[in-house]
Amino acid sequence: MTSLQIFPITGIGEIAPGDDLAGMLADSIDMLDHDVLVVTQKVVSKAEGRVVPIDVDDPRGHKAIVEDESVRILRRRGDLIISQTTHGFVCANAGVDLSNIEAGHAALLPVDSDRSARRIRDVVRARQSVEVGVIISDTFGRPWRRGVTDVAIGSAGIGPILDLRGTNDALGRELQVTEVCVVDEIAAAADLVMGKSTGYPAAIVRGAEASWFRKGSVVDEIVRDPQDDLFR
């Protein structure tokens, strides 16, 4: 069994709308086949120009943007809105974020976070001739548990779900828990070296199993069909 190594990409500075983030990542570090490059949503949104001005002294300003970014509101409490985004993600404030962004601005989620991952992957593959996976990560809370963790909102080149159906456990019995959200586990692992305040916008997870690499989309595979969901 191999071990995993996880380290931040430290050479990326501030990102502005229009910056060639994919090129900067592809030039930052020598990657290996089966590396997973995890990139935080914030820098992707900035590079893609998904930044809007906001009057920070007007709480209604933030709320209006959150409502614009939502297709359905599930819960409200105080300033907090839990809603469903156009991608199908259910999260706080539709992913609209005021941290690590210039004062007077808010960052919105990428329009198509799987496409964002594919674009970065295409550039890395073209420049480095390596087969890597790319994950766009964001920070979500969850019901019933305090604290936030990073999850995947987009991916390319790595299967979001590791499907173990039909495989047996160590004692030869068919596994009950069989669909692992491997991209969420990788996003969480990467956050451990990026931190929230240090400002590293990306990390490499090295040593992933070759069988994890395939086509796949977070939006297609991870977003639970509302009719299968017990908590909408």
Place this chain on the structure above:
Amino acid sequence: MTSLQIFPITGIGEIAPGDDLAGMLADSIDMLDHDVLVVTQKVVSKAEGRVVPIDVDDPRGHKAIVEDESVRILRRRGDLIISQTTHGFVCANAGVDLSNIEAGHAALLPVDSDRSARRIRDVVRARQSVEVGVIISDTFGRPWRRGVTDVAIGSAGIGPILDLRGTNDALGRELQVTEVCVVDEIAAAADLVMGKSTGYPAAIVRGAEASWFRKGSVVDEIVRDPQDDLFR
């Protein structure tokens, strides 16, 4: 910034009720200060004798055990029950599990999963004179997202919540998202090297930040107070 290294502990065989799991882990590998030892719930439950016989041909048998282990049922659909355990965790089937356990038996969650972590930590510290964190992990689903990931159900020597309140982001603005569930991120990272079918019951996460190590309890810090919870 340091990097993290994650590797499985491969020398642990099958565990039976009464086995000295803590001693086996403490003798398995040389640990370093600030290693985090992640141990899957299954082997902890087995060592602690939290295993009950079950008639696998009688679906009502499984259901009855799940109901016994639940203090409140949130949802039912088919054979699936989402319920709250005595610890306060909300999960599928109260954590009662039929995989990786002898046929005709089910594994229940440890009675006090933080205490389970403390016991293992005490033995490792006594034998190796190192300051480590210990996490007991289990595999949970979550609303709105398909696939399961590993989370922490018990911990010792490592703070479940990394509290960044009052700290600033890279641009000097106070962080909005400020309480990171670092033990869930570590549990998820460890699962990447343990797999579901390979049977590695434990892993080491090496390179964690010294500031993460402190007293703390998953049940006290991570279980969300029902009155703060928007989805009960």
